[in-house]
Amino acid sequence: MKPSPFAYAKAKSLDHAIELLSHPEARLLAGGQSLMATLNMRLSAPKLLIDLNGIGGLSGIVVRNRTVEIGAMTRHAEAARSPDIARHAPLIALAMPHIGHAAIRNRGTLGGSIAFADPAAELPACLLALDGEVEIAGQTSKRAVKADDFFKGLFETALGPHDVLTAIRLPAATTQTRVGFAEFARRHGDYAMVGLAAAAKADGQALSDVRLAYFGVGNTPVRAKGAEAALAGGGIDEAVKALASDLDPAADVQATAATKMHLASVLLRRVTQQLMEARP
Amino acid sequence: MSSHRCDISLTVNGEFVAETVDARTSLVDFLRDALVLTGSHVGCEHGVCGACTVRVDGMIVRGCLMLATQCDGSAVETVEGLSDSGEIADLQKAFEQRNALQCGFCTPGMLLTAQELLAQGGVPSREEIREHISGNYCRCTGYHAIIDAIEAVAQARASK
Numbered sequence: 001m002k003p004s005p006f007a008y009a010k011a012k013s014l015d016h017a018i019e020l021l022s023h024p025e026a027r028l029l030a031g032g033q034s035l036m037a038t039l040n041m042r043l044s045a046p047k048l049l050i051d052l053n054g055i056g057g058l059s060g061i062v063v064r065n066r067t068v069e070i071g072a073m074t075r076h077a078e079a080a081r082s083p084d085i086a087r088h089a090p091l092i093a094l095a096m097p098h099i100g101h102a103a104i105r106n107r108g109t110l111g112g113s114i115a116f117a118d119p120a121a122e123l124p125a126c127l128l129a130l131d132g133e134v135e136i137a138g139q140t141s142k143r144a145v146k147a148d149d150f151f152k153g154l155f156e157t158a159l160g161p162h163d164v165l166t167a168i169r170l171p172a173a174t175t176q177t178r179v180g181f182a183e184f185a186r187r188h189g190d191y192a193m194v195g196l197a198a199a200a201k202a203d204g205q206a207l208s209d210v211r212l213a214y215f216g217v218g219n220t221p222v223r224a225k226g227a228e229a230a231l232a233g234g235g236i237d238e239a240v241k242a243l244a245s246d247l248d249p250a251a252d253v254q255a256t257a258a259t260k261m262h263l264a265s266v267l268l269r270r271v272t273q274q275l276m277e278a279r280p
Numbered sequence: 281m282s283s284h285r286c287d288i289s290l291t292v293n294g295e296f297v298a299e300t301v302d303a304r305t306s307l308v309d310f311l312r313d314a315l316v317l318t319g320s321h322v323g324c325e326h327g328v329c330g331a332c333t334v335r336v337d338g339m340i341v342r343g344c345l346m347l348a349t350q351c352d353g354s355a356v357e358t359v360e361g362l363s364d365s366g367e368i369a370d371l372q373k374a375f376e377q378r379n380a381l382q383c384g385f386c387t388p389g390m391l392l393t394a395q396e397l398l399a400q401g402g403v404p405s406r407e408e409i410r411e412h413i414s415g416n417y418c419r420c421t422g423y424h425a426i427i428d429a430i431e432a433v434a435q436a437r438a439s440k
Contacts, residue, residue, distance in 0.1 A: 001325060008303035008349055009282035020282070036345040037326035040306075048282055049303070051350060077339075101415020102396060104327065106339040107346065188414040 003039035030112030072111020091179035151220035180274030217249035293361030308343030330416030333389035359388035382420035
């Protein structure tokens with residue numbers, strides 16, 4: 001199908017993009033790998049597309065003050081190739097090969113994926129697992145919002161109608177950092193039926209600060225807090241049991257709720273194994 | 281500042297093109313309808329099937345998920361360009377020899393996707409080839425012959 005007619009404006013600067021957002025039916029166009037698909041299928045029909053691709057300074061990866069800052073317009077392919085991401089944000093590096101396909105990763109952006117907030121997408125869950133935050137530029141000021149407060153509902157975030165997500169910030173990995181990532185998808189690169197992104201701190205033989213962020217099991221990425229506490233207490237079986245109260249997935253076109261719950265427990269065992277292994 | 285009609289100028293397969301397009305026209309529709317470069321195919325139109333794969337500024341993209349107007353100032357290459365330049369002549373030959381196509385609908389996208397992997401150099405494993413073409417649907421071959429063809433070209437190029 002073809003999209004409904006819309007006007008197109010290429011923003012010259014961040015301020016220009018925010019100014020254009022005063023149009024009541026505008027959408028921001030980043031990589032377009034989700035947005036254009038929804039427009040083609042007429043799931044949404046904005047009257048104005050504001051293209052962010054011409055704005056300088058919105059992409060790139062910087063590591064400073066133990067923080068990894070990733071510009072919103074950084075392409076997946078760039079992050080996947082980045083030695084800084086591999087070293088300082090290894091969870092993102094683990095997730096990258098699961099995101100779409102080569103042609104999608106050449107174009108799709110990290111900021112776009114997080115702002116779009118597809119509940120079955122990898123990066124929102126990674127941001128949540130890493131206790132990261134997003135930087136948002138609004139009409140009058142900039143602000144930072146933690147991942148725990150950013151994802152509000154189905155495709156709904158803390159972004160207001162005049163806001164632009166400009167960067168994501170992640171705590172840089174330390175020697176104690178452990179991460180794990182796994183997902184089930186019917187075809188490599190497709191959205192997951194269920195997935196799990198996890199981060200923790202190695203504390204001798206034990207784990208602390210465990211954060212388990214599931215995707216594909218609810219309206220947003222979902223933390224399994226009962227399982228987090230159980231894992232920190234050392235019990236994988238207890239953690240799997242806790243999932244019964246942590247998660248309440250709805251059946252969708254891919255799997256029944258019972259299947260998703262089963263897959264979630266399989267993923268927890270696999271990812272816990274990854275968390276227990278020392279980083280190479 | 282914003283417009284439903286956009287003036288664009290770009291190069292397509294090395295030739296300068298200046299056109300006025302609807303803002304909503306996708307890159308692949310522009311190539312097919314305005315320039316009659318019908319080698320890039322329109323399949324699912326939502327980024328799943330890979331039949332519309334083209335190269336923009338040296339990187340493969342989905343022609344259905346990029347607007348023509350976004351290619352203002354870019355260098356676009358299609359299967360026609362890669363074919364005429366001889367860049368993928370060995371790959372095309374291998375596809376033919378190994379029956380890596382039947383109906384041929386996916387083939388232009390497969391060729392561009394395979395060429396991006398092969399251009400990285402070395403001989404990728406069959407697993408790496410599978411991963412790289414995972415975004416391109418083929419409903420005829422079952423993929424094995426396609427992987428055979430890409431692997432054979434990788435080995436042939438590496439031994440040159």
